[in-house]
Amino acid sequence: MAYSAKMAAALSGATTGQLRHWRRAADAGVVLAPEISRSPRALYSFWDVLALRTCVHLRNASSLQKIRTALGTSRNLGERDHLSSYRLVTDGRTIQFVSDEEAIDLVKKPGQRQVVIVMGDVIEPFPVRAGVVVPHLFHPRTNIEVDPAMQGGHPVIKGTRVPYDAVAELLADGVPAERIADFYPAVSVEAAREAADFAKYVDSYDLAVRAS
Known part of the structure; x- marks a missing residue:
């Protein structure tokens, strides 16, 4: 499935402006480039949407610069899989990559693991702006x-x-x-x-x- 930027935004909670900004390169790299197409128009995959929900969660507690730095560090560590396959957590001060074996600090010095975001949170409804709640990823409405x-x-x-x-x-x-x-x-x-x-x-x- 190829999701338009508008649908990807609606299912992830990012604004279309954020999506446009996040797919632009910066010193620390792109936050998320659409898996299917970037031109003539952006088309996102389902896994892109799942990754975007993680980015929105992170953005609610961390700066965009920290997110870019974290993603850049993970790439430098050799992590090249799709962002949706990783578990990234934040306590507002740093961002960590968490696996079954370890937690790696991606922004500051390695420190104690403080899990704030879990995968269930990314799938479940969550507020992003005043009066706006991103619906459940698999059940955006009861029917x-x-x-x-x-x-x-x-x-x-x-x-x-x-x-x-x-x-x-x-x-x-x-x-x-x-x-x-x-x-x-x-x-x-x-x-x-x-x-x-x-x-x-x-x-x-x-x-x-x-x-x-």
């Missing part, structure tokens, strides 16, 4: 799910292969939620309403909307 093995990871109505935005577009065109089953028999009224609500959330990450 909407994200499964990398289904429809390439595009959000669908739970238990179906119906894309959420296909339902949201019908509602936007004036079709009542009670009539959605005429088009998609497996989609309930509540699921249709949640599709419209999720579409509104995703659209809030549109660069034009964010800049206004």
